[in-house]
Amino acid sequence: MRVAAALARKQKAYSLTSFDGFGLNEAITRAIAEEKYASPTPIQVQTIPIVMSRRDVIGIAQTGTGKTAAFALPILHQLAAQARPPERKSCRILVLSPTRELSGQILASFRAYGRHLRIRTALAIGGVPMGGQVRALLDGVDVLVATPGRLLDLVKSNALRLGGVELLVLDEADRMLDMGFIHDIRKIVSKLPAKRQTLLFSATMPGAIAELAAQMLRDPIRVAVTPVASTVERVEQRVVHVNRAAKPDVLVDVLRREPIDRALIFTRTKRGADKVVRGLIKAGITAHAIHGNKSQSQRERVLAAFRRGDVTTLVATDIAARGIDVDGISHVVNFDLPDVPETYVHRIGRTARAGADGIAISLCDPEERALLHSIEKLIGKSISGNDSRVRPNRNAASNTHGRAGQRDTRSADKQKRRRETNVAHTSGRQEQTGESTDGIASVAFLRRSTRPPQQEAPRARRWSAQPKGSRHGQGRTPAI
Helix, strand or coil, rough: HHHHHHHHHHHHHCCCCCHCCCCCHHHHHHHHHHHHCCCCCCHHHHHHHHHHCCCCCEEEECCCCCCCHHHHHHHHHHHCCCCCCCCCCEEEEEEEEECCHHHHHHHHHHHHHHHCCCCCEEEEECCCHHHHHCCCCCCCEEEEECCCCHHHHHHHCCCCCCCCCEEEEEEEEEHHCCCCHHHHHHHHHHHCCCCCCCEECCCCCCCHHHHHHHHCCCCEEEEEECCCCCCCCCEEEEEEEECHHHHHHHHHHHHHHHHCCCCCECCCCHHHHHHHHHHHHHCCCCCCCEECCCCCHHHHHHHHHHHHCCCEEECCCCCCCCCCCCCCCCCEEEECCCCCCHHHHHCCCCCCCCCCEEEEEEECCCCHHHHHHHHHHHHHCCCCCCCCCCCCCCHHHHHHHHHHHHHHHHHHHHHHHHHHHHHHHHHEEEEEEEECCCHHHHHHHHCCCCHHHHHHCCCCCCCCCCCCCCCCCCCCCCCC
């Protein structure tokens, strides 16, 4: 209790307008100035001194609040204070994140803040050959940022040993739970030294994450800069109630009518993302998809174009979008509502970053009403209803009716031609049989023949087993 009180007093003494009060290494503060960081965010003010005091931390903060710097800056300070060559095939700092994109961004932050330090870093993610990562770890690194699956692959292949890890960071822990990484994390933690510092960051704190934190962390200090599952206050949230079949047309209307700088559209599946992109391109709107089936090089190219503004509409699944840290996203559109209410918080947190405003629009079909109610219950507010400016494309409906009418017309024409063919066929049979075309006699050809059997032509009989040269019916008796 005395330690926590002392830390609280120390935090209050820090200036909220400068990074100078933290006592960070001069090389780090110089890099911060070069990054043009004016003042620390609330999560940084509360977390940096705790990490520097070597305490475990549970940080509850939404994406875009500056939590990467909140753990990267004090970690770099510790490495600078205790500089030494890393051991072969090992790392001193291990950072786990759920996606390739987020891992790459975390590593980029470490390199930016530590550009004036002699810090060796490496990235271990899936989707790329493992050979380069194995070579990068041969002489050891100070900071390794990795996704859980690839990290275990490196450990199994004896390319990495975890016995020298001094500090573990779990970033986006709730997302790793949603993605099924909880078992991989337990395997990784079992290979780490018991004496280590652990930092866990998450936008939400479901029960499973709280249980995991209790098992992994020692007397952690909890830091929360926003209420659990609260949404960004600057985000204007709307919902459009629409039938499932009309969603593509409503999405096109949204993208055409809204003053969009950059739009991030969420779908539930990878196949759904590709389908939405095809529909937008067909409507004349340039869009690209990013999801797990795309190669790492494809994802990096699309993200780079999205950051530059060359691509203004990006369709993504939750897993891939977790690493999208792009300022200037004016709109987030939920084409599909998420199955997990907490995921909604992550999605809309992609907009209204760096002090800007943002708009989140959700397209809700009747089957998703229960999901909408769960989201509203979680965030503690009701989302405003239909946007009067958005209507399904009536042309699409008329086109649908037109296509149906065309099908009906084609069917009627086909039936008419069939009747005409039957009539012609009937006339031909009647002409051949000399029957009348009046009354019942006109369909007489459809009956069975009423001629007596004796009038029918005799059927050809099969050749019987007679001696060669004999003929059936000539009265000759076969030999006995």
